[in-house]
Amino acid sequence: MxxxxxxxxxxxxxxxxxxxxxxxxxxxxxxxxxxxxxxxxxxxxxxxxxxxxxxxxxxxxxxxxxxxxxxxxxxxxxxxxxxxxxxxxxxxxxxxxxxxxxxxxxxxxxxxxxxxxxxxxxxxxxxxxxxxxxxxxxxxxxxxxxxxxxxDNYALARGTVGAVMNGGGRKWYFITSDYAFGHSLEANAAAVIRSLGGEVAGNARAPLGETDYSSHLVRAAQSGANVVGIAAAGTDFINIVKQMGEFGLTRRGIQPAALLCLLTNVKAIGLDTAQGMVFTEAYYWDQxxxxxxxxxxxxxxxxxxxxxxxxxxxxxxxxxxxxxxxxxxxxxxxxxxxxxxxxxxxxxxxxxxxxxxxxxxxDMYLMKAKQPSQARGEWDLLEVAQTIPGNEAFRPLAEGGCPLVR
The missing domain is CATH 3.40.50.2300 (Response regulator)
Known part of the structure; x- marks a missing residue:
């Protein structure tokens, strides 16, 4: 077996x-x-x-x-x-x-x-x-x-989108994993973008486990967006960020928005590429x-x-x-x-x-990837930029549509 x-x-x-x-x-x-x-x-x-x-x-x-x-x-x-x-x-x-x-x-x-x-x-x-x-x-x-x-995807979108938009990321293009997680993450992020006066220029759906994102990245660059919202996770997320660098999008000022990123993802990408990237987490080992x-x-x-x-x-x-x-x-x-x-x-x-x-x-935490010169060890990759209280991080109870809520 x-x-x-x-x-x-x-x-x-x-x-x-x-x-x-x-x-x-x-x-x-x-x-x-x-x-x-x-x-x-x-x-x-x-x-x-x-x-x-x-x-x-x-x-x-x-x-x-x-x-x-x-x-x-x-x-x-x-x-x-x-x-x-x-x-x-x-x-x-x-x-x-x-x-x-x-x-x-x-x-x-x-x-x-x-x-x-x-x-x-x-x-x-x-x-x-x-x-x-x-x-x-x-x-x-x-x-x-x-x-x-x-x-959940609401908390990820609310924390990360606000931070990116405060930094000038107003026009977004999404690359989204084509299943329930990706659809939900994109929808939650797009709602926050529009509520803050931003614009969604378009989106591309990619199957889980895709390895070549070149066609999606070309369309993202052509859209005029200055942010690529990555509604993907795991190896898919890592590949999109790496290929943004390889295709020159980051050098052209197009920022990756990490809608779900974890410690192991940053390690795989490397601080040379990930430095300055912000995302929302529930835990960091060095807090x-x-x-x-x-x-x-x-x-x-x-x-x-x-x-x-x-x-x-x-x-x-x-x-x-x-x-x-x-x-x-x-x-x-x-x-x-x-x-x-x-x-x-x-x-x-x-x-x-x-x-x-x-x-x-x-509580949730807005995390920021460190500069390579700041890292004190192999896993010293992140810093807590902001604490987001739980009652602000998650969708209000009355807005979810749960049949159990009266």
Missing amino acids: NRRHLLAGAAALPLAAIHPSAGHAQSGISDGVVKIGVLDDMSGVFADQQGMGDVVSARMAVEDFGGRVNGMPIELVYGDLQNRPDVGLSIARRWYDQERVDAIFGLGNSAVALAVQNLSREKQKIDVVVAAGTTDLTGKDCSPFGVHWTY NDRTRAFSERFARLHGRPPTMFQASMWGAVTHYLKAVQAAGTDASAPVMAKMRETPINDFMTNNGTIRADGRVIR
């Missing part, structure tokens, strides 16, 4: 042996085990920023919790969604129906996240979206069992003593500091396990009630809350 098949098959991690006993009925834990799944891109364009780093972080959370909750063992499984809704949905359905998984985390592709959230609503199972960005998750497709944990301490632990296991997705996976799993402990059961409804009523406090979140639409409200 090759690695892809192993990942797609959701390999179990031996965090705790399962020993069902007569006592598990009294504990309120179904099947004598609390079983959680991490479903992410393990082998594609997002694997570097999610992938096994998310699994490492989830495993850290389970081990920090002691490997058991309410006297029952915690088991962790993981799978590769392959950026295909049919694959992700098939794994999730098997986990729920056959393998008795209680909650799914990660879901680092918006199309897959929407599909799995709809299935989770049907099955009355908890899904915690850590890495997908579409705002439909807390809008028309919201779920009483769904949590959108780390960020304070607590973020540095977690990063050091994570790096010992994974070889480098975590992205915001990988860091926030720890908090998502920990918050869920605390809710199971407080509820005295792994039944979804009482666990979700505890998750909603309990403030979120960990090394990257201060007094976070889960709204009625499933949106976690947390």
